[in-house]
Amino acid sequence: MSPYPPALILLHWLSAILLGATFLLGIASGSASEKTIPALIHGGLGLILFTLTLLRLAIRLRLRKPTRRAKKNPLAKPKPLLAQIAVPVQWLLYLITLLMSLSGMALTLQAGVFSAAGLVIPADFYVFPLRAWHAAASTLLFVLFVLHLLTWVYYQFLRGENALQWIWFHKK
Numbered sequence: 001m002s003p004y005p006p007a008l009i010l011l012h013w014l015s016a017i018l019l020g021a022t023f024l025l026g027i028a029s030g031s032a033s034e035k036t037i038p039a040l041i042h043g044g045l046g047l048i049l050f051t052l053t054l055l056r057l058a059i060r061l062r063l064r065k066p067t068r069r070a071k072k073n074p075l076a077k078p079k080p081l082l083a084q085i086a087v088p089v090q091w092l093l094y095l096i097t098l099l100m101s102l103s104g105m106a107l108t109l110q111a112g113v114f115s116a117a118g119l120v121i122p123a124d125f126y127v128f129p130l131r132a133w134h135a136a137a138s139t140l141l142f143v144l145f146v147l148h149l150l151t152w153v154y155y156q157f158l159r160g161e162n163a164l165q166w167i168w169f170h171k172k
């Protein structure tokens with residue numbers, strides 16, 4: 001039985017799908033010669049993610065997300081570093097997602113995408129300093145995502161706890 005409210009479960013999976021799509025579209029736009037469509041969809045999804053992440057944070061802080069019950073066995077082995085850093089990694093995922101969206105918005109302003117002449121998509125965003133920051137943050141976000149996934153693998157397969165149940169819908 002998941003102690004998460006359904007709104008948080010829905011937002012978790014919706015954000016995961018949108019983050020994957022935004023990430024891939026950002027890379028596709030970077031390597032495309034005609035980047036208007038992928039760049040616009042990418043930016044749009046990034047803005048939706050920004051809103052969803054703020055909403056998620058607000059619900060999570062308001063409802064005080066339940067924590068996993070610690071096993072009270074004094075003989076239990078200490079948890080590996082991966083499990084110990086799981087919660088800070090979750091908070092960093094929120095933070096870097098917000099920073100990705102903010103740096104993306106700042107980059108479009110720096111590049112003058114929305115000018116008086118209409119929509120202007122530069123052939124190479126890398127001439128603008130914020131492009132490198134946006135790319136560096138995306139690498140950090142990817143590393144955090146891998147750590148998040150490995151924590152799930154640890155609980156699900158090494159500890160034998162059904163961690164997926166924790167973040168899925170259940171009938172009352």
Ligand code: HEM
Binds near residue numbers: 039044050097098103
């Ligand atoms: C959480 C949200 C976001 C994620 C995960 C994300 C991810 C990425 C990634 C992975 C890249 C390619 C990096 C690389 O080539 O190394 C990229 C590029 C880019 N992103 Fe984002 N992004 C997000 C939000 C935004 C937003 C909100 C905007 C603008 C409103 C934006 C504008 C751009 C632009 C202009 C590029 C450069 C594309 C090019 O070089 O053609 N991003 N993004």
